[in-house]
Amino acid sequence: MSLQVENLRVYYQTLRGDVKALDGATFTVADGEIMGLAGESGCGKTTLGHSLIRLALPMRFVEGHVTLDNEELPVWDMERMNDFRFRRISIIPQYAMNAMNPTRKIGKMTSELLESRKVSFKTTLPELKRRLDLVELSHDVLNMYPIELSGGMKQRMVMVLSTLMNPSLLIADEITSALDVASQKAVAEMLVEFRNRECCNSAIVITHDISILYQIADSIMIMYAGQLAEKASTEVIIHSPRHPYTKLLISSLPEIGVKYAEKRLIGIPGRPPLLLDPPIGCRFRDRCPLAFDKCVEEPPFMEIEKDHSVACWKVFEENAQA
Amino acid sequence: MLKLDNISKVYRVGTFGGKELHAVSNVSFDIGDGEVVSLIGESGSGKSTIGRMILRLISTSSGAILFNRVDVSTLEGGALKDYYRKVQGVFQDPFSSNNPIFKADRVFRIIREEFFPEIEGPEWNNKVNSSLKAVGLNPGDVLNKFPHQLSGGQLQRFLIARALLLDIQFLVADEIISMLDASTRIDVLNLLADLKSRGLSILFITHDLSLGYYISERAVILYQGYVVEMGATEKIFENPLHPYTRMLMAAVPRLDKKWEGVEIELRAKQLGLTPGCVYYERCQSANKDEDCARDRPVLLEAGPDHLVACGKL
8 A cells, every 4th residue: 555544634724713624534545556536626635635745834734644655654744744755755736837946947946956855966867858758858948947838848847857756656736727638638648657657656636627537547536525525446436436426526527429409417506515614414415416314424434345435325325225 | 690701810929029920810700690609729729819809809910700790890989889788708717807806796787887877776686686597596695795705607607697688699708617617617508508599699719629519519620820620510529530630539538438549439430531441541562652542452362362452462
């Protein structure tokens, strides 16, 4: 097991109280697994990603354990995490377009970055060039300023930087959402290539675009309102999801070949609850067509079959009957 | 209803405006009554530029935009105001379309002051309420709120309701779905479909092909300001011919097929279409000639119990 997360709770501190953005997440990511993390905006997926690497204010660590390769990650301690960041666990941030220092040439910036981690730029350079070839960037980019690169090029450059130390876990936060379909495909396939070449051991891909995950992820985890709703292999999530939220979410996605005149898709009525004071019980209850009395209690996130976990009372009931 | 006749947009760039940037080049297509046309392209393809030219937010460099046979660029004063009564736009980011210091319904008040000063208060309120209901919003939930108190889907529908107040005939919808969540975007799409069935024409600008397919009858594919392919949506999607369109189709992430599958299928389709030898594109033979591209070879006997489908041996 590469990554194990147990009952992780991270709240945002505000003047009006804690926003329970991540409320008890328990899951594992296996060696070599690319796990997709999907959900609506505000469901806590980015909070989960960031809390694994940089848990900064106003985020507040409440409880939980994170283990990476059998070693506990001190996610609550900004200082001690420095030993892990970039080397063992790395992130491709959202808006990677703006992630590079605009006043430095990219090569200079890279060397400063490596030196700050006490790694020699000179000895890393051949590997850096090899990685640039891998993402089809010319070596000249090292002598360019970030502004001279297009969006897709910057994204690929940041990918190279983030994985330079062969981290055990790579977190990719919305790396495809600002790109065109063609660059989207290229970047997504490169991520898989990086994993295959062991530039990173396993990866968590955070996105709201489930169809991208279907193309590249081994497993998909769906979050709703700060909690885990369902996790299973990609095929299972797409073709036979169990949680009502996952079902509605998947069925509301328009696909090529679907026209409104022939098959009118329906969205999910209502909107996610505010996490400042989330409802007790199942948080999807108000929007769920299957909700019943039991749902006022909070459903546990349980494995119903091998590698398939769900948090829904209805599913547990069906499973008990079957 | 709306006809684009050979329009171009050239920007002057460089320090002294010495260089030209052709954002849109010789684009012509028309949009009929109650028709939805998708304008599909990557960023920088000029699709938003076309939308802005239709809304007269920017001028055209050459060519004409005809709305009900009237050249839009000649409109001024009252005639222009009339044009805006019929043609309106909704844009990508609903959060920055509203001024955050004012309540969101200020946009309705502006419309009233500008276009309908003669309508009385209660009557106006009824009009606002019915237009909000038309876009599937409950007036009690959304009126008197600040933009940050509404969700993206609500705000986007709010802006469509604002356009509906004007009795519009034509809507430029510029990437209106892309900032919305999966669970709400389909509602906004369905709303557009409903409006279309009531006779509204829509120019649906998008980079997401599946959204374009869902809603539109016709599609226009743009690349670097040029139209590379246009026609009925089904025809373009089922049988893309231009290499660029084919590349786009292969790159769209889908839920029913993986990327490799789409590529193989497209290639197979192409082979089925070409009349000549199926191996033509990859054939390295020195004997390859035009006949190979034209006639499909049949199996011939090369020797006893040895058949080959190539006439050039």
